[in-house]
Amino acid sequence: MSEPDRHSGLEAHQPGRAERPSDGRHPARRARRAGQRLAAACAAALTLFTAAPAGALPAGGNVRPAADATVTAEYPVVMTIDALSPQVAAPNGTVTITGHVTNAGKSAIKGAHAAVRKPVSNKPLDRRSDLAGVAGRSTPSDRDGIELDSPQYALPELNPGQSQSYTLSVAVGDFGFTASGAYELAVDAWGSTADNSRDRALGIARTFLPYNAGDNGAQQTKVATIWPLVHGPVMAAQTAAADDQTISVLRDDSLATEFAPGGRLYELVDTGAKLNGLTWVIDPDLLDTALAMTRPYKVQKPGTEASGKSAKDDNTVPGTGGAAATAWLDKLRTAVAKQGAQVVALPYADPDLASIAHNGSDLTGMTTALSKAATAGRLTVEGRLAVDTRSDVAWPYRGYLDQQIAALAQQAGSGLVLVNGESMPEPDALNYTPTAVRQIGNGQNAVVADPTVSALFDRDLSGQQAQTETTQRFLAETFAITHEQPQNQRGLLVMPPRELSAAAAKTLANALQTADGKWISSVKLDTVAQSAPDPKANTGVPAPTDYPPQARSSELPADDLSGTDGIQNDLDTLMRVLTLPQRVRGPFSAAMVRSLSTEWRGEPAAGSTYRAGVKGYLNELTNAVQVPHKNVVTLAGNTGVLQVSVRNDLTQPVTNLKLVLTSAQPNRLRVGKEAELVLPASQSVTLRFNAEARNNGPVAMTAQLWTTGPDSRPYGEPQRFLVNVTSVTNGVLYVFAGAGVLLLLAALRFVRQRRRRGGQPHEDGDQPIGDAPAAGGAAAAEPAPADPDQPPTGGPAADSPEDPAGVRAPAGTGGTADGPGDGPAQTPRDSSPDGRDRTAGDEKVGP
Numbered sequence: 048m049s050e051p052d053r054h055s056g057l058e059a060h061q062p063g064r065a066e067r068p069s070d071g072r073h074p075a076r077r078a079r080r081a082g083q084r085l086a087a088a089c090a091a092a093l094t095l096f097t098a099a100p101a102g103a104l105p106a107g108g109n110v111r112p113a114a115d116a117t118v119t120a121e122y123p124v125v126m127t128i129d130a131l132s133p134q135v136a137a138p139n140g141t142v143t144i145t146g147h148v149t150n151a152g153k154s155a156i157k158g159a160h161a162a163v164r165k166p167v168s169n170k171p172l173d174r175r176s177d178l179a180g181v182a183g184r185s186t187p188s189d190r191d192g193i194e195l196d197s198p199q200y201a202l203p204e205l206n207p208g209q210s211q212s213y214t215l216s217v218a219v220g221d222f223g224f225t226a227s228g229a230y231e232l233a234v235d236a237w238g239s240t241a242d243n244s245r246d247r248a249l250g251i252a253r254t255f256l257p258y259n260a261g262d263n264g265a266q267q268t269k270v271a272t273i274w275p276l277v278h279g280p281v282m283a284a285q286t287a288a289a290d291d292q293t294i295s296v297l298r299d300d301s302l303a304t305e306f307a308p309g310g311r312l313y314e315l316v317d318t319g320a321k322l323n324g325l326t327w328v329i330d331p332d333l334l335d336t337a338l339a340m341t342r343p344y345k346v347q348k349p350g351t352e353a354s355g356k357s358a359k360d361d362n363t364v365p366g367t368g369g370a371a372a373t374a375w376l377d378k379l380r381t382a383v384a385k386q387g388a389q390v391v392a393l394p395y396a397d398p399d400l401a402s403i404a405h406n407g408s409d410l411t412g413m414t415t416a417l418s419k420a421a422t423a424g425r426l427t428v429e430g431r432l433a434v435d436t437r438s439d440v441a442w443p444y445r446g447y448l449d450q451q452i453a454a455l456a457q458q459a460g461s462g463l464v465l466v467n468g469e470s471m472p473e474p475d476a477l478n479y480t481p482t483a484v485r486q487i488g489n490g491q492n493a494v495v496a497d498p499t500v501s502a503l504f505d506r507d508l509s510g511q512q513a514q515t516e517t518t519q520r521f522l523a524e525t526f527a528i529t530h531e532q533p534q535n536q537r538g539l540l541v542m543p544p545r546e547l548s549a550a551a552a553k554t555l556a557n558a559l560q561t562a563d564g565k566w567i568s569s570v571k572l573d574t575v576a577q578s579a580p581d582p583k584a585n586t587g588v589p590a591p592t593d594y595p596p597q598a599r600s601s602e603l604p605a606d607d608l609s610g611t612d613g614i615q616n617d618l619d620t621l622m623r624v625l626t627l628p629q630r631v632r633g634p635f636s637a638a639m640v641r642s643l644s645t646e647w648r649g650e651p652a653a654g655s656t657y658r659a660g661v662k663g664y665l666n667e668l669t670n671a672v673q674v675p676h677k678n679v680v681t682l683a684g685n686t687g688v689l690q691v692s693v694r695n696d697l698t699q700p701v702t703n704l705k706l707v708l709t710s711a712q713p714n715r716l717r718v719g720k721e722a723e724l725v726l727p728a729s730q731s732v733t734l735r736f737n738a739e740a741r742n743n744g745p746v747a748m749t750a751q752l753w754t755t756g757p758d759s760r761p762y763g764e765p766q767r768f769l770v771n772v773t774s775v776t777n778g779v780l781y782v783f784a785g786a787g788v789l790l791l792l793a794a795l796r797f798v799r800q801r802r803r804r805g806g807q808p809h810e811d812g813d814q815p816i817g818d819a820p821a822a823g824g825a826a827a828a829e830p831a832p833a834d835p836d837q838p839p840t841g842g843p844a845a846d847s848p849e850d851p852a853g854v855r856a857p858a859g860t861g862g863t864a865d866g867p868g869d870g871p872a873q874t875p876r877d878s879s880p881d882g883r884d885r886t887a888g889d890e891k892v893g894p
Contacts, residue, residue, distance in 0.1 A: 123154065124149065124150060125151045126147070126148055126234060126250045126251060128252045129146045135565070136222070139219065154241045154243070155206050159249060160199045160237055160238065163215055163234050164193060164251075165193055165195050171224075173530060174478075174531075181253060181255070219258070224260075227260045229256070235249075236249045264533065264534075267536070267565075267566055267567055270539045270570065271570055273326055273465065273541065274322075275546075276379075279646040284660070287359075295345070297339075297347070299352075320378070323385075327383050329428055331392055331427035334427060334432070343365070343366075345363040347362060353663065356667065393440075394459070395421075398645065399602070402444075405599065410609060417460075437572075439460055439461050448467070448470045449590060449593060453588050463493070464493045466495045467498060471588070488588070495540065497541070518554055538575035642654075671696035672696070677766070680768060682771065687740075689736045695729065695730060695731070702725045702726075703755045706722050709749045711746060711748070712747070716748075744771070748767070749766070
């Protein structure tokens, strides 16, 4: 209940007690206080019946003081200014202030009232340092001015934890403003407490009130505002099949809520559509996801995101955000097409420049990936929104910049960088705010956001008090900037956080609309970026050692970056063998960039889960083409055929592959050359390799798939098994042993002949020394040369059941031969022995 006239004279006072000037009490009222104390007590009692405390809490209830309030026994009251109307004062007007008084102390508050203080000076706060000084105070001070006699709001007795609302309406003329500018506006609570009867200031709330007396010839400051539309990646690498169509798979359905009325992204578009000269900064991946949601899509069940399994009915559910996504896209297309608006396309999926620059600059392909992401981002935004875009703008995490980040951005094709002013502070000697654009070397420009103004919207603004405080500070800061050098028009960049909340967006929009056309002019980013740089502004890019430690601690580690780089190599290998690579390349390439998204800074656990899911799914796809596991293969004889199967569980044929068998002991078991193969979809092919054994026993064998071509590389994991050689002793070993004996006998005979002849040649060179000619002549006496294909004397007969030249087919399965063959060949098998139903587009990950 606000009755300023009725309660204007009901202040409590103790006669004889000295007043403290720092409390801001008017000295002329001291004499009146003694006679008014009783009336004040009666009025306070009456107020308890006529105006019950609004939002009263039980005695001793928990009260959270404002962030800038200091609660002590001396100052137990927390005051708030919840709303001002109007937010900019004008001559001959009235300002209405509403707020709350809360007893955050341990003793009851008695005989208190709320009143407005008149500024200590009738001059505005021309310097931004003065605004910072006011905002930094926490307890009442004489620098806050002197309390006005009227209006005042009498407060009831407030027990600890209780709160009371107030409303005060003040004529602008009572403030004593003399010139346009930003002034302090303070409201205090005055009274005593049960444990301290001294009448004093119990607490104070401060804000700023711009006073606009009319056009004074100042050049309006050009203000470019970044309006971010980003969201953590939700599109998975998997795709699924339904009704002969490939459909998208999302890791969660959070965007269904975000796109609906009341959701953050809905409110950002709805609020931004009402503003002039806005610069929309959009993650293209968000648009792709929204478009996918306009069609049937699936969502992974909780707990399955990191498994990397193919999307099936048992691990996904239908998505529910189709209607909301369709309406949101239509609303966004209308908003960005507004006259004077600009659209900046971030690189696809908004990769984390700072993390890559600091932890992954030595990884091959990262710069190329960023350049491709920028191109893909531009094409995506233009295609989805049908507007021209700018795609050469880099926005590192929170705008923090150093030399490594600037260099990487330039290599990726970004000629303009959005920078947080904390990274490039202005020189102390500069007594005004310079224009935002500046040249930072090598043909690269930066637009430096004002750190104080931008930080206003990087906090919780869900409460009315915080919204009012932020709006009034924004108005005061921009008013002061314009009037620092009224004839020097400058450009200002407002850069809220990527995760701009709906409440912060509405607060920013209200502040812009209040000041626009008065002392600021809302413009797009290019207008500020194309302004003439201020030669006095700071252009030095800080060294990497000056990068904020807190920001560095949340970066993607080198292991995650190198793991993603490794995924690219594995993906390249998979692409070589697919006959329909486009069904996999697009989803995987996008998923890999999403793995590097800046949005994972706020969700590190979700980022790790996402990267694990991408890697696991790629492994599943790769391993869908493999040599089935086998333990032991039997080779019966010295020569034969080894049969090895290769399985393709994908729903598309694969080619450009060869199978290589490698023996761990080639001196005991040799195999034929590698065999190239083509694998039909969901089928197996059996390859036959000639083998030659020289000894019995097990020999380790490795089966490895390789890609074909000049840059051949291993495909998948090697498969190791044993080849058990049997029955070589009855055949080949006898041949080898017999040949050895003959060689030894021939050598001994030669030595004996030499000794007998004493070094002289024999009359018959073919006649053995000391041997009588055999009947039939020398030729008949010479033994016939050994036939290596026949066993020596004493060996098995030719019709022996053990045929050393034959091949004995192994019994059973487990990688054994299906039949004889003359060389490497392949035989297709029936599809999917596991009986799984495979449809088009579902190849572990889908099309």
